[in-house]
Amino acid sequence: MNRRQFMGLMACVPLLNTKMFAYETIPPVLDTDIFTTKDEWKTLVSLRNRLNKVKNHIGYANFNVVPLDKVLVVAKSASRIGQFTKDELDFMDKLFYDDPTKYGFYGKKIIDYITYEIDEKDTVKIGSTGQYLFKGKPVEDYNRIIKDVGRDIVLTSGIRAIPKQISLYLDKIYSLDGNISGASKVIAPPAYTYHAIHDFDVGKKGLGAGNFTEEFAKTEEFKNLVKLNYVDIRYVVDNADGVIYEPWHIKVS
Ligand SMILES: [Zn+2]
Numbered sequence: 001m002n003r004r005q006f007m008g009l010m011a012c013v014p015l016l017n018t019k020m021f022a023y024e025t026i027p028p029v030l031d032t033d034i035f036t037t038k039d040e041w042k043t044l045v046s047l048r049n050r051l052n053k054v055k056n057h058i059g060y061a062n063f064n065v066v067p068l069d070k071v072l073v074v075a076k077s078a079s080r081i082g083q084f085t086k087d088e089l090d091f092m093d094k095l096f097y098d099d100p101t102k103y104g105f106y107g108k109k110i111i112d113y114i115t116y117e118i119d120e121k122d123t124v125k126i127g128s129t130g131q132y133l134f135k136g137k138p139v140e141d142y143n144r145i146i147k148d149v150g151r152d153i154v155l156t157s158g159i160r161a162i163p164k165q166i167s168l169y170l171d172k173i174y175s176l177d178g179n180i181s182g183a184s185k186v187i188a189p190p191a192y193t194y195h196a197i198h199d200f201d202v203g204k205k206g207l208g209a210g211n212f213t214e215e216f217a218k219t220e221e222f223k224n225l226v227k228l229n230y231v232d233i234r235y236v237v238d239n240a241d242g243v244i245y246e247p248w249h250i251k252v253s
Contacts, residue, residue, distance in 0.1 A: 025186055025213050025244060026176070033181035034103055040091060041178050044170055047088040051167045053081040061130040064164050067117040068092075071163045092166055096190045103184035107192045107241035111162065116196065118161050131158035131200075138198045138252045141230065145202065145250075148228055153221045156203040156211050156248065160195035186244055198252040199234055217247040 036044055054071050055063040057078055066074075076083040084092075096114045100107075123132040124139050133139045133155070145153060160168070169190055172183035188194070195201075203211025204219045216222055225231055234251035235243040 027182045027185045027244065029179060029182060032104075033179050036173065036178035036180060039087075043085075043087045043091045044174060044178070046085070047091055048167070048170045048174055050075060050081060050084060050088065051163060051170070053078075054163070055167070057081060061125065061132070063167075064130070065118050065120070065123060065132050065159055065161050066163055067161055068115055068163050069117075092190075095166060095169060096162070098189070100184055100189040100192060103181040103189070104242045105184040105189055105192065107188055107243065109191055110194060111191050111196050114162055114190075116162050118159060118196075123159060126155050126158060129155045129158070131155045133158045133200055134198055138200060141250065141252055142200060142202075144230065145225065145228070149221055149224045152205050153202050153225070154205050155200060157195065157201040159200075160193055162190055162196070165190045165193045165195065185242060188241075188243065194234060194251070200250055200252070201246075201248045202250060203248055211248055212246075214245065214247065217245075222247055 051071070054066075054074055057080075058066060058074060072084060075081040093114065122135055124135055125132050126139075126142070133142055138158075142155060165188070169183060169187055172187045173180055176182040193199075201212075202221075202225070203216055204221045207215060207219065210216065226233070232251040232253065233247055234249045235241065235246035237245045239245075
């Protein structure tokens with residue numbers, strides 16, 4: 001076991017490292033993994049803080065669907081956030097436009113431009129979840145799932161606009177001490193998420209962060225979910241995209 005793997009294991013203990021959630025899935029560190037440079041790490045920390053401030057300012061639900069241009073305007077106009085620096089903008093561009101195969105991610109590109117905007121008219125807010133789904137098949141599938149599996153299943157992540165996916169990707173790189181390759185195995189890089197166009201995640205009420213681990217696959221809700229002939233799981237075991245098994249991620253097609 002090398003130092004990084006050891007640190008990774010130690011990081012499972014929340015008391016020793018508050019960056020990690022007790023349930024977080026930690027991919028093994030490979031010799032070929034690409035890490036942020038020292039300068040990028042500094043930028044990552046400030047960028048992540050600034051995006052979090054925007055999220056607090058506009059609210060969790062709004063942050064799921066807000067486009068980048070609006071995020072930049074909000075940051076500039078609120079003195080307690082402050083405008084994004086050139087380094088932060090460049091780093092977001094890099095994470096968005098990079099070819100992720102060098103990080104071991106082989107999924108399909110979903111969104112071409114970092115300025116991609118979701119039309120509010122195409123979305124529906126789902127109850128008290130703070131999440132949105134696209135009208136049409138996604139929301140129809142979700143409602144069918146609730147009807148067929150029961151009220152203990154819940155939407156844990158719906159539509160994610162680009163800033164939201166960048167924010168989640170940064171969180172993951174941060175929690176993995178700058179390992180971009182490791183992060184790309186547990187979350188799609190910003191231009192590559194199906195959450196931007198139709199997919200969504202479900203979980204069991206009360207399971208918390210365990211909903212984003214294989215714990216979810218052990219629940220009755222999951223067992224009933226996979227019996228439904230209209231439900232597909234996007235990232236199955238050993239998928240070609242290079243993503244970990246995600247039993248919670250519903251493929252809408
Ligand atoms: Zn997902």
